[in-house]
């Protein structure tokens with residue numbers, strides 16, 4: 001990994017979005033919440049890819065977006081956004097916007113990060129080569145589920161995702177007996193951890209994203225894992241253990257194992273906070289599939305080529321769990337549980353809680369239509 005260098009325009013921007021973790025100091029204190037301690041460094045992975053793959057990072061000041069190659073400027077994209085690259089032509093890159101449409105940007109106007117081609121996770125995998133995408137569910141006018149006292153799922157999702165990113169971007173010790181995570185040298189930082197929406201972006205990360213965009217960030221990055229962070233609503237049963245659900249992609253190898261390990265760690269990590277929980281009668285690592293095609297029901301999981309899961313930690317729609325979600329202790333426990341699940345997935349062949357067989361599903365869930373989604377422009 002490159003040594004710390006004086007911040008440049010690009011380096012400063014990239015450090016915000018790409019936590020080139022080997023360079024990032026461990027978070028101060030035990031809660032990992034101090035994201036401002038991330039150093040501005042030049043990431044080692046920056047390279048122009050041979051083919052149409054990778055991420056285009058919009059630098060400070062933004063970048064002009066056109067609907068056709070060499071066409072007039074449609075708008076100036078907001079700085080610090082990630083634009084997954086789907087094809088290229090000469091100096092032009094075709095990218096997916098945050099709303100899911102495909103547009104063009106000049107290669108010279110963005111920072112290009114080549115897609116990772118790291119080895120497969122499992123025993124012997126080099127954790128410091130891992131590329132992880134953390135996707136805080138919802139955002140902007142898509143608020144997600146609502147708590148009885150008025151809190152919005154999108155805000156909790158973002159807070160927990162930032163804590164998770166900080167864990168992954170630092171080097172940690174894990175006490176596997178207690179589950180306690182703290183800065184140390186046992187588990188090195190991953191190579192890069194990308195957030196689909198983060199505090200460095202527009203409106204401190206509170207902006208709308210299309211599902212196609214979220215999946216394409218993982219595809220462009222060549223992520224070893226895509227983890228979407230959500231919280232649930234509409235429970236149907238009361239339980240003695242947390243009703244956490246982790247949905248896995250039937251279409252992407254490794255997703256079921258990743259879901260199993262994260263589920264196991266979530267139950268362990270959240271259990272101490274209450275003795276009765278909301279949920280469904282049968283809880284566990286699950287998959288929902290289209291009854292007709294057998295494909296993944298969730299668009300995010302269907303579109304992602306990476307091992308992918310959607311985590312539904314707590315039931316925000318119930319007052320008690322909404323209150324728990326509002327505490328830093330529970331947010332940290334949620335983030336640390338996902339972190340431990342990821343570490344086990346990446347560095348071992350363990351299988352975790354047995355998965356529930358894919359369930360045919362045709363309900364109406366998820367985010368509202370992004371047909372009127374607006375791409376953030378540079379002020």
Ligand SMILES: [Zn+2]
Pocket residue numbers: 137138144145153230231
């Ligand atoms: Zn959600």
